[in-house]
Amino acid sequence: MDxxxxxxxxxxxxxxxxxxxxxLGLGTCTPREALDGLPSGLAGAHMSITGSTGAxxxxxxAPLAAHQQIAKRMLAMEIEDEDLPVGxxxxxxxxxxxxxxxxVKSALSEWDDDLRLGLPxxxxxxxxxxxxxxxxxxxxxxxxAQVSVVVLVQTNAQDKIxxxxxxxA
Numbered sequence: 001m002d003x004x005x006x007x008x009x010x011x012x013x014x015x016x017x018x019x020x021x022x023x024l025g026l027g028t029c030t031p032r033e034a035l036d037g038l039p040s041g042l043a044g045a046h047m048s049i050t051g052s053t054g055a056x057x058x059x060x061x062a063p064l065a066a067h068q069q070i071a072k073r074m075l076a077m078e079i080e081d082e083d084l085p086v087g088x089x090x091x092x093x094x095x096x097x098x099x100x101x102x103x104v105k106s107a108l109s110e111w112d113d114d115l116r117l118g119l120p121x122x123x124x125x126x127x128x129x130x131x132x133x134x135x136x137x138x139x140x141x142x143x144x145a146q147v148s149v150v151v152l153v154q155t156n157a158q159d160k161i162x163x164x165x166x167x168x169a
Contacts, residue, residue: 016103024074027143035137045097048118059150060097066145094120
């Protein structure tokens with residue numbers, strides 16, 4: 001994959017985020033900025049999308065408090081309600097990531113009709129990438145909750161994407 005392919009993946013996310021936010025009753029989703037690289041110190045759900053054109057990893061990341069806010073909206077709870085247990089929060093954020101990935105898959109089906117979604121995994125920690133992995137972060141505001149959607153594309157088959165916890169957050 002190359003930079004043009006990364007742009008294609010990233011281009012499908014903005015509209016998908018807005019649609020997902022409306023569909024799930026999360027609030028008004030406003031795109032803020034697109035940056036090269038990765039954020040740090042955020043938690044979120046990560047999943048792969050693979051196809052005949054290659055594979056990406058998509059992550060929906062935010063501070064835990066923002067995830068709580070969004071998950072409560074999705075579950076028709078009041079923001080002031082008691083926080084969700086971590087397992088329920090991970091399930092809710094994973095479902096949001098799955099819906100976004102499904103929207104991306106649908107948007108890109110004419111480009112690659114063999115796209116398949118992996119299972120979402122909730123990770124609390126930083127993402128590290130080697131030189132052969134391109135990354136783009138799209139930042140959104142969902143009614144005051146700051147959410148980042150990251151796209152990682154492996155441009156060199158020998159390089160890997162590593163997930164892990166870092167004390168330097």
